[in-house]
Amino acid sequence: MVVKSRVLRSATNGELHSSVTPEEKPKRAKVATRGRKNVKAAAVKGDAEEPSPSPQRRTSARIQIKQLAEKELLVRQRVELPDETDSPSKRTKKNGPLRSKRNTKSKDKAVEDKAVAVPVSNDVTNSKDGGASEPEVCALEKSTTADEGGLANVVEKSDHAKVKETLRLFNKYYLHFVQEEEQRCKKAEVAQKASKGSKSKKVAPEEDTKSKRKRPDLKAITKMMEANEILNPEKRIGNIPGISIGHRFYSRAEMVAVGFHSHWLNGIDYMGLSYSKMVIQYWAEKGISGFTVFKFRLRRIEGQSLLTTNQVQFVYGRVPKSVSEIRGLVCEDITGSQEDIPIPATNLVDDQPVAPTGFTYCKSIKVGHGVKLPSNANGCDCRGSCISSRTCSCAKLNGLDFPYVHRDGGRLIEAKDVVYECGPNCGCGPGCVNRTSQRGIKYRLEVFRTPKKGWAVRSWDFIPSGAPVCEYTGVLSRTDDLDHVSENNYIFDIDCLQTIRGFGGRMRRSRDASLLPNNSADGIDDQRSESVPEFCVDACSTGNIARFINHSCEPNLFVQCVLSSHHDIKLARVVLFAAENIPPLQELTYDYGYALDSVYGSDGKIKQMPCFCGATECRKRLF
């Protein structure tokens, strides 16, 4: 059997809610907010301070406006905004039709309406750069669906897919703007150095660029608002389709992207009086640190099931703090110290737990018999680190840009046909951003035993979208040479051309302007008939952690062909990247990319293998 490469697909499942019945209030209200980390917004602060049963204190409209303005000012001091004097109304106008529509009720109008604030949102003080900060766990309730099959399933399926797609789109925009920001900073740095050298005080880079500065996450959100790409733009009370309990958001902006928050800044949102029947009671109190704390007593929506602490906090389990804490440890390091970070194996499944055996760990590709690697390509002339995409010849191959951003040790901005990295003949050093996938494994991975899929892989660390996880290593072989092998579950065909063209039901990638140095896009299409992969990586007897990564119909990794030393796409390196923000302990998976009924046994009959990925959109078969 052949394990084939694949591209990303869609998301996780579920729905949510935010209310509690008055009787259940003290316990569950606490649960509902405790899962949300990094929470300093007024509504959530209320969590730390048990809602008081004392008489309700109403706050006048004037005071409410003042408090909101104070809060906004406070937040604006903590995050860098492009124009310090911009008023909220001015910003609304800038943000396009959708934003305008959603903000048609200004704060003043809300107060006129005697609007009831609803704690749709939480933290107002996210990380300064808006990047992957502390995750925010969805502490909301999964609603029960009366009809578990048929149509209901279809609706649910597409909701989850939409959430996943929206978050991926957001992360793509986000990384594009991160790149823009990194380039701006670099320019400013260079200009500053130049101005230090010269006596004239003509350049004031900080001042010069300050007006252009804006957080990449906010830019991404603005872009999505302008393009009407925000999911669930209408405010609502109750569950948001496609988001399950325990879903982790990694920035406030992600929550805005899926419609969980309607504003990236405000901690508390409001809805008109018509919704007042949902809020039993609200009041304001002085919190322990002097802030005004708004508290809300919400009514549980009819039919909504109970929410438990487990659902909110322990969806993925607990990350061990040391080797002694690892349950079911069967091997301390399957890599035999080859990787910088040990990879333990655990087995809590078998009665007599054993470690993975039958292979030799090898962190890099071994060139097999009958395979000759092409000579190294000419490199770029950059020094130290590649900075200018206009002068770096490797950047030119990537469509006149670097495919990675520096953030988090290097993240791929988006999946590409091929990524051209700097190689042995390049003038830059190992720290160059365009060598991101060559730096080895940087997350704490674990091989663990599953009941139905054999071994599997997960990470103890959060993995941000676009981060390289590992290369698929093994013996680089000719596919013809392995044709006679009947049972080998660890062969990865190097089928970049199929990936590029979207063959076999695969998602076609957006065409890269600079595709291959000597091949036009048409040239690649011409090779359609010759697209049977000539080479593969066989990880059966020799391989690395990638050989343990299972297939999923809704994967969180994607396969990226990378060329770093030579430029022969038939022998490209196969690297697995995070397709989305991956929370700790979630199984790492990619789509093996089999077309159904495409695998034949030695008897000439179609072979089938059941899929146990457990995804809502599972095809039920691997092939």
Ligand SMILES: C[S@@+](CC[C@H](N)C(=O)[O-])C[C@H]1O[C@@H](n2cnc3c(N)ncnc32)[C@H](O)[C@@H]1O
């Ligand atoms: C590359 S190996 C993955 C690691 C493997 N689970 C192991 O124990 O070594 C591929 C094999 O894992 C199993 N596998 C992977 N994903 C699966 C899935 N979604 N459902 C069922 N089996 C799966 C199949 O036996 C497949 O041929």
